[in-house]
Amino acid sequence: MESVKKLKVTTLADNLTFHPSLLGQWGLSILLQIESIDGREHTILIDTGAEKEALLFNIDRLKVSLRRLEAIVLSHGHADHTAATVELARRSRRKVQVIAHPYVFKRRYVVTRKGKKVFGRVPKGEREKNIERAGAQLIFTKEPYQIIPGVITTGEIPRQTSFERIPGRRFICVGRQPQRDHILDDQAVIVNVRGQGAWVFSGCAHSGIINTLRRVRSIAPSLSIYAIVGGMHLVSRNESGIKPVVNALRSYAPKLVSPCHCTGFRATGMIWQAFQRQFVLNFSGRTIMSWKMTRENLV
Ligand SMILES: [Fe+2]
Numbered sequence: 001m002e003s004v005k006k007l008k009v010t011t012l013a014d015n016l017t018f019h020p021s022l023l024g025q026w027g028l029s030i031l032l033q034i035e036s037i038d039g040r041e042h043t044i045l046i047d048t049g050a051e052k053e054a055l056l057f058n059i060d061r062l063k064v065s066l067r068r069l070e071a072i073v074l075s076h077g078h079a080d081h082t083a084a085t086v087e088l089a090r091r092s093r094r095k096v097q098v099i100a101h102p103y104v105f106k107r108r109y110v111v112t113r114k115g116k117k118v119f120g121r122v123p124k125g126e127r128e129k130n131i132e133r134a135g136a137q138l139i140f141t142k143e144p145y146q147i148i149p150g151v152i153t154t155g156e157i158p159r160q161t162s163f164e165r166i167p168g169r170r171f172i173c174v175g176r177q178p179q180r181d182h183i184l185d186d187q188a189v190i191v192n193v194r195g196q197g198a199w200v201f202s203g204c205a206h207s208g209i210i211n212t213l214r215r216v217r218s219i220a221p222s223l224s225i226y227a228i229v230g231g232m233h234l235v236s237r238n239e240s241g242i243k244p245v246v247n248a249l250r251s252y253a254p255k256l257v258s259p260c261h262c263t264g265f266r267a268t269g270m271i272w273q274a275f276q277r278q279f280v281l282n283f284s285g286r287t288i289m290s291w292k293m294t295r296e297n298l299v
């Protein structure tokens with residue numbers, strides 16, 4: 001796999017914020033600013049949050065320019081990751097590619113214990129037609145998709161581990177009949193930083209973060225996993241459910257682990273204990289620069 005020279009990560013939306021002037025929300029949006037090997041600058045966004053106003057507020061407060069935004073990857077079709085795709089695509093002077101699995105915009109719901117259906121799909125005004133009307137180009141694929149050399153999506157992630165099953169009664173309307181929703185649209189983004197290895201960005205990692213890393217390995221077998229950033233969806237797990245995930249994470253020996261969003265406090269604490277030197281707490285306004293990886297810069 002090709003590589004990039006530099007990567008700057010800015011979390012634009014997350015559940016938490018430690019900046020007094022920024023807003024938190026139950027949602028995720030991560031900006032990648034990349035310098036390629038030939039010296040060109042690239043701007044790529046992963047997800048577009050849950051609360052449009054809060055995300056746009058943070059972008060303005062952080063003085064982030066999206067005029068050169070060239071691609072938005074939708075990690076999956078949940079409402080907390082897809083609320084401002086139209087608005088952010090419009091901020092670019094370019095024709096933005098919106099990369100998504102074919103299931104991202106499908107109707108989906110969860111059946112609660114009381115038998116109530118709770119819908120949680122991409123919000124109104126942010127769906128296929130709206131995105132196209134905003135001048136963006138939708139790219140639907142289940143396969144890995146190279147955005148620029150050195151940056152690739154994982155595409156659909158095979159479910160291999162026994163300890164990362166998706167709980168709950170989730171349904172998706174793909175054909176005529178609703179079917180069990182295994183959130184097959186879940187995908188991650190890989191950035192290969194020269195001299196370091198793979199930076200892996202997950203949205204919610206509904207596939208399981210270990211399945212995600214296995215997928216990265218199968219796409220780029222020679223790359224070591226350098227950094228893991230994003231949601232790991234362990235929020236509803238107890239300690240015994242989190243342990244095998246943390247143990248498996250250890251086997252990848254990442255140099256940076258930065259969980260956020262739906263990882264949950266219990267899992268975040270356990271990950272911190274397992275990776276005290278590699279751990280970076282993530283939140284709205286967090287920046288991580290691939291060329292400044294000393295402890296002082298990260299804590
Ligand atoms: Fe999700």
Ligand SMILES: [Fe+2]
Nearest residue numbers: 078080204262
């Ligand atoms: Fe989420």
